[in-house]
Amino acid sequence: MKLPTGIPNPNNKVCKLQKSLYGLKQASRQWFAKLHNELLLQGFKQSKNDYSLFIQTTNSSLTIVAVYVDDIILTGNDHTIITQLKHHLHKVFSIKDLGRLHYFLGIEVSYVPQGIILTQHKYTKELLQASGLNDFKAAVTPLPQNMKLSSTEGTLITDPLYYRSMVGKLNFLTNTRPDLAYSVHHLSQFMQQPRDTHLQALHHTLGYVAHTSGQGILMNGADKLILQAFCDSDWASCPDSRKSVSGYILQLGKSPISWKSKKQATVSRSSAEAEYKAMANAAAEVTWMVRLLTDLGFPIHEPVTLHCDNQSAIYIAKNPVFHERTKHIAIDCHFTREKVMEGLIQLTYLPTSSQIADIFTKILPSHQFNKLLTNLGAISAKIVGGVKNTTTYTNEHVP
Incomplete structure (x- = not known):
């Protein structure tokens, strides 16, 4: 580290760093x-x-x-x-001891008799103010039903930075808003060249957020907490690439603890293959979650139930025979089959009407959307109370 300008240094000496300082790469x-x-x-x-x-x-x-x-x-x-x-x-x-946990990294923590509620009400308010919109049209779903955005339809917008900024802010909101996971995933595909159709869809999502600003997730306890997973896919849903969308959610008891909506890396030749790939993503998350819960003193001794609404995908995963018609499926997707044979996961058929992971793959009719959202563990919250033996700290200076 060189000496500051103005300090005599005839021998060209340097400073020895005693401790890391803010602003340094290694701090x-x-x-x-x-x-x-x-x-x-x-x-x-x-x-x-x-x-x-x-x-x-x-x-x-x-x-x-x-x-x-x-x-x-x-x-x-x-x-x-x-x-x-x-x-x-x-x-x-x-x-600095901040006492009982009420706010951490933009997430507000509330305590009710049923459990703990996680929301981002303050962050949502700041996000809506940053949007520059004064009037938000009420929306009952994050995106219009059956809407499929394309990367080529519409006129390029003059301020792509605004679009990218708002989608990025919405992405952070999905930490406590699983109902926004699919819409944010869909909007984020057009960050490079956003068009007016994409901007209209973004404003629709902001309207939905504005009228559900108090929504969060409820983490409730139970005498026996059971880990279960739900997975689903929407086959060939992308109009540009014809790739499918995968979605999954993990619940511990009735509390959602992990979820994702993501476009698949390759094109699936059948709906069964698309479901099988979604199942593999969920199985990988289950494997990691079981190890993490074991670290936390909560070992999982029984097979984790993975709910899927496609009988063909379940049959492929359960059958150890490598059929001719499944050779085209990537080898890493057979990860699910390995976990089934190990006894870590058991596959169960679930009707589409009850498949809560469906909310991560497409925009549903409002009545079905609200039904699955309730089963998922979403709740509209108010800030209340405190909790015992849970503390938040922030460091005043870095050594």
Whole structure:
């Protein structure tokens, strides 16, 4: 590091860096390495399935530390251990104790008798203000039903930066709004050259967000929490590439904990193949989630039920015989079959009318959309109450 201008330096000396400073490329890495070492010294173990997660288990206690840069969530069932860890972190890093968890990375946490509600009401309000629109037309679904946008239809808009910015903001909103996952995925395909038709669809989505701004997800407890997954696909739905859309959601009990809507990488030659690929994506997420829950002291001993509404895809996954008509399916898609044979996953047929993953693959009629949204775990929330032994911290300075 060179000496600042104005300081005499006849011998061309340089500065030796004693600690990492904000603005340096290595600052964040050095900060995390320091925090990592301190937590290990306190008896925590870093999760191999999520490197930002640290866990300490004893015969009678479980303490969990979740880290995002210099923001930390600390929770557990032993208040003494939590207090000791807070004092140690304050001594080493000079932390600020923000008390019970109410706000973290734009996500608002509310507490009701039924459980914990996660929303982004404040972020939604800021997003709508940034849109520059004064009048939002009411919409009952995120996008008009049966609408299929194309990359070539319509006139190029003069300000593509606005479109990209708003879609990016909506993407962050999907952290607590699974009902927006498909629409944001669909709109994000036209970031390179957005057209007026895409902008109209974006305004429709903003109208839906404006009239559902208090919506979030409910995380409720139960005596026996069962992990289950739902997967679905919309075959050849893209009018430009004829690629299919995959969607899945994982629920722990009745609480949604992971979901995704994504266009498939290759063209599927049949609806069964498209469903099979969606099933493989869900199976991979289930595999990771089982390992993560085991780290958290919640091992899954029974096969995870994966619900699918396509009988042919279920038959392909269950049958170990490599049929002639399935040779064209990529080898990695047979990952599902391996997990079925290992006993990690069991496949179950579910009628399309009850398939909640359908909401991640297409725009549904309003009555079906609202029905699946309720079964999914979405809820309209108000900010209330507090919770015991859950704490948020933010670091005042990085060492």
